[in-house]
Amino acid sequence: MENVIRQAMKVAQAAELFCAHEVSTPVRFEANRLKSIQTREGISYALRVVVDGRVGFATATSLDDRGALVQMAVETAHFGDKADLVLPERTQDDGAAIYDPAVETVPLKDMVALGQGAIDALRRSEPELVCEAWIGKGMAEVEVLNSSGLRASYRKSFMGMSAEGTLVRGTDMLFIGDSESSCRPISDAAPLTEIIMEQLENARNMAPAPQGEVPVVFTPLGVANVLLMPLSVGFNGRNVLQGSSPLTGQQGKDVFHPSLSLRDDPTVPYSPASRPWDDEGTPSQVTALVDGGRVANFLYDIVTAAKAGTRSTGNGVRMSGGPPSPSPTAWVIEPGDTPYRQMIAGLDDGLIVEEVIGAGMGNVLGGDFAGNVLLGYRVQKGKIVGRVKDTLISGNAYQVLKNILSVGKEPRWVGGRLLTPALCCGKVSVSTRQA
Amino acid sequence: MRDEIEQALKGHRAEYIEIRWEESEGTRLQYRGRERESVGRSTARGGNVRALVKGGWGFVCFNEMKDLRGKVVEAVRQARLVGSEQSHFAPVPPIEDAVPPTINKDPIAVPLADKVRLLEEYNGIILGTPGVQSSLVTYGDGRRKVLFANSEGSFIEQGRADISLRVSATARKDGDVQQAGLSLGALGDFGAMEGLHEQVKSLAQTAADLLKAPRIPGGEYTVVLDPVLAGVFIHEAFGHLSEADHVYENERLKEIMVLGRRFGQRHFNVVDGAAVPGLRGSYKYDEEGTPATKTDLIREGVLVGRLHSRETAARMGETPTGNARALDWRFPPIVRMTNTYIEPGAATLDDLLEGIEDGVYVSNWYGGQTSMEMFTFASGESRRIRHGRIEELVRPVQLSGNLFTTLQNIDAIGNDLDMNQGGGCGKGMQVPLPVSNGSPHIRIRRCLVGGK
Numbered sequence: 001m002e003n004v005i006r007q008a009m010k011v012a013q014a015a016e017l018f019c020a021h022e023v024s025t026p027v028r029f030e031a032n033r034l035k036s037i038q039t040r041e042g043i044s045y046a047l048r049v050v051v052d053g054r055v056g057f058a059t060a061t062s063l064d065d066r067g068a069l070v071q072m073a074v075e076t077a078h079f080g081d082k083a084d085l086v087l088p089e090r091t092q093d094d095g096a097a098i099y100d101p102a103v104e105t106v107p108l109k110d111m112v113a114l115g116q117g118a119i120d121a122l123r124r125s126e127p128e129l130v131c132e133a134w135i136g137k138g139m140a141e142v143e144v145l146n147s148s149g150l151r152a153s154y155r156k157s158f159m160g161m162s163a164e165g166t167l168v169r170g171t172d173m174l175f176i177g178d179s180e181s182s183c184r185p186i187s188d189a190a191p192l193t194e195i196i197m198e199q200l201e202n203a204r205n206m207a208p209a210p211q212g213e214v215p216v217v218f219t220p221l222g223v224a225n226v227l228l229m230p231l232s233v234g235f236n237g238r239n240v241l242q243g244s245s246p247l248t249g250q251q252g253k254d255v256f257h258p259s260l261s262l263r264d265d266p267t268v269p270y271s272p273a274s275r276p277w278d279d280e281g282t283p284s285q286v287t288a289l290v291d292g293g294r295v296a297n298f299l300y301d302i303v304t305a306a307k308a309g310t311r312s313t314g315n316g317v318r319m320s321g322g323p324p325s326p327s328p329t330a331w332v333i334e335p336g337d338t339p340y341r342q343m344i345a346g347l348d349d350g351l352i353v354e355e356v357i358g359a360g361m362g363n364v365l366g367g368d369f370a371g372n373v374l375l376g377y378r379v380q381k382g383k384i385v386g387r388v389k390d391t392l393i394s395g396n397a398y399q400v401l402k403n404i405l406s407v408g409k410e411p412r413w414v415g416g417r418l419l420t421p422a423l424c425c426g427k428v429s430v431s432t433r434q435a
Numbered sequence: 436m437r438d439e440i441e442q443a444l445k446g447h448r449a450e451y452i453e454i455r456w457e458e459s460e461g462t463r464l465q466y467r468g469r470e471r472e473s474v475g476r477s478t479a480r481g482g483n484v485r486a487l488v489k490g491g492w493g494f495v496c497f498n499e500m501k502d503l504r505g506k507v508v509e510a511v512r513q514a515r516l517v518g519s520e521q522s523h524f525a526p527v528p529p530i531e532d533a534v535p536p537t538i539n540k541d542p543i544a545v546p547l548a549d550k551v552r553l554l555e556e557y558n559g560i561i562l563g564t565p566g567v568q569s570s571l572v573t574y575g576d577g578r579r580k581v582l583f584a585n586s587e588g589s590f591i592e593q594g595r596a597d598i599s600l601r602v603s604a605t606a607r608k609d610g611d612v613q614q615a616g617l618s619l620g621a622l623g624d625f626g627a628m629e630g631l632h633e634q635v636k637s638l639a640q641t642a643a644d645l646l647k648a649p650r651i652p653g654g655e656y657t658v659v660l661d662p663v664l665a666g667v668f669i670h671e672a673f674g675h676l677s678e679a680d681h682v683y684e685n686e687r688l689k690e691i692m693v694l695g696r697r698f699g700q701r702h703f704n705v706v707d708g709a710a711v712p713g714l715r716g717s718y719k720y721d722e723e724g725t726p727a728t729k730t731d732l733i734r735e736g737v738l739v740g741r742l743h744s745r746e747t748a749a750r751m752g753e754t755p756t757g758n759a760r761a762l763d764w765r766f767p768p769i770v771r772m773t774n775t776y777i778e779p780g781a782a783t784l785d786d787l788l789e790g791i792e793d794g795v796y797v798s799n800w801y802g803g804q805t806s807m808e809m810f811t812f813a814s815g816e817s818r819r820i821r822h823g824r825i826e827e828l829v830r831p832v833q834l835s836g837n838l839f840t841t842l843q844n845i846d847a848i849g850n851d852l853d854m855n856q857g858g859g860c861g862k863g864m865q866v867p868l869p870v871s872n873g874s875p876h877i878r879i880r881r882c883l884v885g886g887k
Contacts, residue, residue, distance in 0.1 A: 031684030036492035037513035042481070042765060043498050057475035061498045072476040079464075079474045079551045108516065130685050168687035171839045173808040242468045244569040244605040246612050322463065323473045358811030361802035362833060365605060366612035370833035370885040371804075372811040392653065392811075392835045392885035398610065431653030433836075433883050 001145055004047060004063060008070045009147055012049040012077075016087055016146040018279060018318065019045050024138025024158075027111045032119055032131050034112060040138075045069065048323060050085050051077035055303070057323045084306040087146040092283040095154075095276025097269045100184045103137050103157035110187070111135040118163045118189035125197050129165040136160050137185075144281045152281055158272050159186045160416070163196060174387070175355070175374060176200055178221065181416035183270040199354065199375060207378035207386030209432040215350040215405055216393065216428040217343060217379070222353040223333070223423055224414040229360045230367045230397035231262075235289050237300040237315075237326045239365065241308045246367055246398055250295045257404035258293040259336055264315065266329035272416035273330035280316035280324050287313045289331075299326040333420040336407025343406050343424050345382040351430060352377045352384065353393060370394035390433035403427040436500075440584045443503040449486045449511045450522045453585040453723070456482040456500065457764040460543065461577030464550060466558045468569040471551070481764035486510040487524060491517025494767045523749035527725045529588035534719045536594035537712075539624035542576035543596065550574065553628065557635045561604045564636070566643030568607040574600050574628070579763075589724040596623035597715065597869050599857065602635055604642035613645035613830075616815060617799070618857025620715045620869060627856075641816055641828070648828045651819065651884070657791050658834065658882045659784075661798035662853035664814055665874030669705060669777050670860070671803035672810040672838050673698070674872070677707070677732050677740075678758070678862075679747035680770040681807060688807075689751075696738045699842040702780050705733040707742060709757060709773035715856045715869040716773035723768055725757040744770050762865035772860060777874040780848030787847050787878045794820035795832060795884060802858070811835040833885040841879060849876035 001017050008015035021043045028036045046059045047069050056077025060069045115133040123129050136159065143153040164177030176199040180192050218226060239245035247255065266274045266284040277283050280302050288296040300308065301316030301324045316324035344352070356371035373391045377384045401423075408421030440454050458480045465472045483496040484506050493513030495506045554572050561570040578596040583589065603616030615638045621627035660668060675681065682688045708729030709718045718727055723745050730740045743751070744759035747770060759768035788796075799815025813833050819826045852875045859867020 034491065034517050034519075036494060036767070037517055038494040038496070038767075039509055039513065040495075040765065041497050044479075055473075057473060059475065059477040059479070061479045061481060068478070072478070075547065076474040076476055079471065079547055081471050081473065112516075128687075130687075166685065168685065168691070171691055171808060171837075173806065175806055238467060238472075242569040242605075243607060244468075244571075244612060246607075246610045248607075250610075321477060323475060325473075357804040357806050357809065358802070358813065358833060358835065361804070361811075361813040362831060363612070363614055363801075365614055370811075370813070372806075372809045372835040374806050374809060389809075390837055390883065392833060392883055394653065394833060394885040429653060429885070431883060431885055433655065433881075 001063065001143070004066050004069065005145055005147055007066055008047065008049050008073065011074055012051050014050040014085055014087055014147050016048045016144065017045060019043070019143045020140060022138060022140045024136055025108070026134060026136035027108065027115060029115045029119060029131065029133040032123065037108065044321060046318060047073045049073045049077055053082050054078065054080040055083050055085060056080045059321050083303045085303060086306065087148040088150055088281045089148045090150060091152050091277040091281045093152070093276060095284050096267045096271070096274040098156045098183045098274050100157050100270065102185050103159050104139060106137055106159065106185050111137065114161060114186065114189050118193050121189065121193040122163065122165050122196060126167060126200055129167050131163060131165045133163045134161065146281065150281050152277060154276050156275065157183050159184065161186050161189065161192060163192060165196065174203055176203065179415055180413065181272045183272055202377045202384050203375065203387035205386035207388055209378060209388035209391040210349055210351055210430055211432055213427065213429055215347055215424055215426055217350065217352045217422055217424045219352060219354050219422050220412040220414050220420045221355060223420045224418045225356050226353065226359045226369050227397050227401065228331070228418060230364050230369060232328045233365050234367060235298050237298040237304045237308060240298045241304060244365055247295055247298070253295055254293050255295050255398065256290050256293040256401045259404050259407045260290050260293055260401055261334035262290040263288050263332050264299060264328055265332045266314065268330060271330050278314045278316045279318045280312070282312045282314040282316060284314045299328060301326045330416065331418050335409055335411045335421040337409055338406040339409045340422050343408055343422060344379055344384065347379045347382060350379045351388065352379060356393065367397040369397060392431045393428055395428040399427045400425045436582070437590065439500070439503060440582065443507050444584060444586050447507060447511045449488050449514060451487040451524055451586055452507060452511065453485050453583065454482065454503070455722070455764055456582040457579055459577055459579035461575065462547065462550070464554055464574045466554060466570060466572040469562065483764050484510040485767050486514040487522050488514035489518030490520040490522050492767070493517065496765050523746060525745045525749040525755045527745060527755060530720065530724055531590050533592040534594065536578065536596045537623045538596055540626040541596065541623065542598050542625045543578050545625050557602055557631065560632060560635045561639040564604065564639035564643060566606050566646065567604050567639050569605045571603045583722065583724055585724055591720050591724055593718065593720060595718065598625060598628060600628050601857070602638065604639040606642040606646050608646045611646060613642055615642040615645065620856035620858070622713060622715050622717060644828050645830060648830050650830045651795065651832065653885050655881045656884050657794040657878065657880050658884070659787050659794065659796050659820065659876060659878050661876060662851060662874050663855045664797050664800050665777060665877045666855045666872035667800045667803045667812050669874055670772060670775050670872040671805045671812050672841060673705060674707065674772045674775045675805045676807045676838060677742055678770040678772070679741045679743045679751060683747045683750045692738065692741065694738055697736055698733055698738055699736040699845055701735045702848050703733055703736045703842065703845060704778040706731055706778060707772050707775040711774045714774045714854060714871040716871045721757040721759045721768065722761045723759040725755045725759065727757040730756045742770050742772065744768065760868060762868055766865050769863060769865065771862060771868055772870050774854065774871045776852065776854065776872060777848065777877065779850050779852040779875040782847050782849050784849060784876050787849060787876055788820060788823045788825065791820045791823055796820050796825045797832065797834065801831065808838055809835065810838060835883050835885065841882065844880045844882070845877055846880050847878040851875045
């Protein structure tokens with residue numbers, strides 16, 4: 001890897017080589033039965049260079065042909081963005097704990113038993129459920145070198161599990177499911193199956209959906225499914241800089257309800273999104289995004305920060321093999337003081353939203369969301385009366401989060417990327433098919 | 436390499452083994468506003484082994500060929516751990532073939548400078564449109580060569596070149612942000628990306644106009660879909676449910692998807708097929724070495740076929756359709772669509788609009804998603820229909836519904852079939868897979884539209 005930097009520096013003013021090597025073992029269950037076991041290994045190298053003040057970028061899955069990699073990066077630099085790419089000279093080595101050697105020694109038979117256990121538990125509550133489950137574990141080694149002298153690497157372990165059930169009656173289909181993940185071994189399926197069984201209980205009966213603007217409770221899953229994407233585009237420093245985010249020019253202003261506080265946090269121990277530094281070597285930090293309703297900061301990588309006249313927040317992330325760009329790590333929404341039961345009990349008429357299909361489509365940049373409620377329940381007089389169907393919700397994340405009615409007390413991780421309590425919000429429009 | 440692969444396949448205790456090896460290269464360019472945000476090139480290689488023992492699958496993927504035999508042994512060992520019953524795997528005759536990529540204007544041969552110039556022209560048009568705040572232009576091309584061999588004696592080499600382009604404009608006034616976009620794709624033809632200046636100009640204008648456009652109230656409307664959005668509709672609303680892997684192990688779903696069931700009116704015909712040439716979902720053999728076909732899914736409103744891999748076909752006692760596809764070497768093949776479309780009828784657009792007092796004309800797309808029974812998709816543009824005429828621009832809408840009632844509610848089908856090749860399909864972790872979909876204009880009664 002040193003040789004790549006050396007070779008690149010013969011023509012470049014700056015160079016950076018990033019390498020990620022990942023090995024994982026997923027086990028899959030389909031239709032209630034064990035279906036496949038995989039061993040997956042992948043390695044990728046990404047070279048970024050600055051030639052005549054312009055950035056070039058190339059990737060490969062091997063360093064056998066260093067010359068070709070350097071040549072591709074240099075070729076693209078002729079057409080690259082003019083950027084002030086100041087690469088870090090050093091970083092921090094001791095971030096949050098993200099490696100547990102116990103993950104590597106989790107036997108395959110334990111993973112199989114975990115999946116079978118989850119499926120058996122779900123089918124005990126509803127024998128007609130057809131279940132899928134996924135249990136995976138793995139290890140990643142990440143390394144970054146640059147021409148400013150940075151040499152850094154870290155190792156991360158991870159384990160994850162998901163279970164889903166489908167219940168078909170006539171042409172009615174019910175989908176329930178959830179997942180969890182950690183950098184440590186998962187040895188008990190019960191916490192996951194309990195959440196899914198509660199979904200099943202809430203969905204046992206059908207109920208007509210409310211119509212018009214009604215209060216909506218977004219469960220942690222619902223917050224992740226509906227509100228997360230518009231916000232992650234809105235807080236992206238690049239969109240803010242371009243003026244294509246509704247938050248452009250709003251820093252320091254009260255844009256959200258005072259009960260909302262949100263931070264980007266890659267420092268939570270054993271959270272799968274944690275790491276000591278980002279994909280450019282910038283040390284991880286906690287970044288307040290919303291502080292008591294006020295817009296506090298945005299997410300930056302090195303290049304975007306330089307253009308915006310600020311510093312990288314350590315959010316340079318390489319998505320699907322591309323160059324670093326600003327991206328969230330794990331988001332944490334500060335819990336409030338309303339217990340979930342009380343939040344529901346206080347609703348005269350409303351909707352609880354867990355899962356929506358199509359929520360991430362449409363004008364996400366503007367904060368709009370709209371989608372079909374795949375899993376959601378009607379609340380009447382403080383009680384969950386059943387599952388709704390043929391129901392569309394739509395609204396705007398910024399308006400909805402200005403109209404927070406209460407913030408839940410019990411935060412929960414969703415997919416290792418979001419720690420949030422339930423949020424009860426106004427300004428959500430509900431349309432339903434009339435019988 | 437052929438010797439090495441064929442040797443590695445020999446002498447294992449498995450019912451079926453396949454090896455795939457892939458080499459690819461590609462270019463990616465992205466503009467955001469005035470900035471050429473990224474320009475990158477990539478090369479990649481990798482492969483996988485898949486083995487079947489007693490109904491259980493093992494799968495190993497890797498970047499390096501070394502110790503290929505050891506990888507086969509590992510996949511067989513995993514399959515053996517999983518398998519506990521009888522394997523079902525439909526027979527396909529062994530095939531030896533070499534298929535060069537379909538190329539009209541090779542994207543790899545077009546100099547980077549020419550790609551940059553073209554995208555800069557489009558970006559300039561967007562940014563020069565009054566009211567437009569920013570742009571996002573993303574271009575990607577790639578060429579790959581895939582070797583496929585299996586324990587039955589098949590050895591197939593296939594090449595393909597794929598191009599995709601997404602151009603979008605963002606308009607902003609105070610906190611209100613609106614966007615309009617265009618997605619295109621092509622199989623091995625850079626020419627399909629050229630000469631789009633008028634379309635780009637029009638989408639930029641739409642983004643600016645949307646700031647002034649009203650939202651429509653949510654509820655049920657008669658909607659007329661343009662060919663692009665109707666193509667997304669048939670892909671989402673019906674296509675995914677016709678993928679047999681959703682159905683083959685679920686007795687209740689099998690009852691719902693029984694061949695012969697009526698899904699639509701007599702004018703309604705739906706087809707999928709990689710054997711339809713020259714489109715992004717076209718190929719000669721799928722990732723299990725099955726020759727591509729063209730499959731009738733719905734004929735005169737009745738379910739007559741579905742999409743299969745070799746395993747799902749055997750399990751359901753039907754014939755493989757050549758729809759087992761993998762995004763790349765990191766994934767095992769699963770049942771996917773290829774080129775999916777509603778066949779044209781006889782109506783003109785005016786016929787479709789006639790008699791609609793208050794409806795919505797929806798065109799272009801942002802995206803779509805399905806849960807099989809329920810589907811939802813977002814229009815890129817929407818206009819109100821009043822008294823049989825397409826009138827003012829309104830904010831883009833989300834359409835949603837129940838598959839079983841909505842297909843019955845298609846009451847008119849146009850005569851103007853058009854295929855859209857933009858975007859890509861997602862299933863499991865495998866996204867974006869190149870597909871195309873299409874339709875003529877169609878009219879749907881009582882379609883649920885999200886709104887204020």
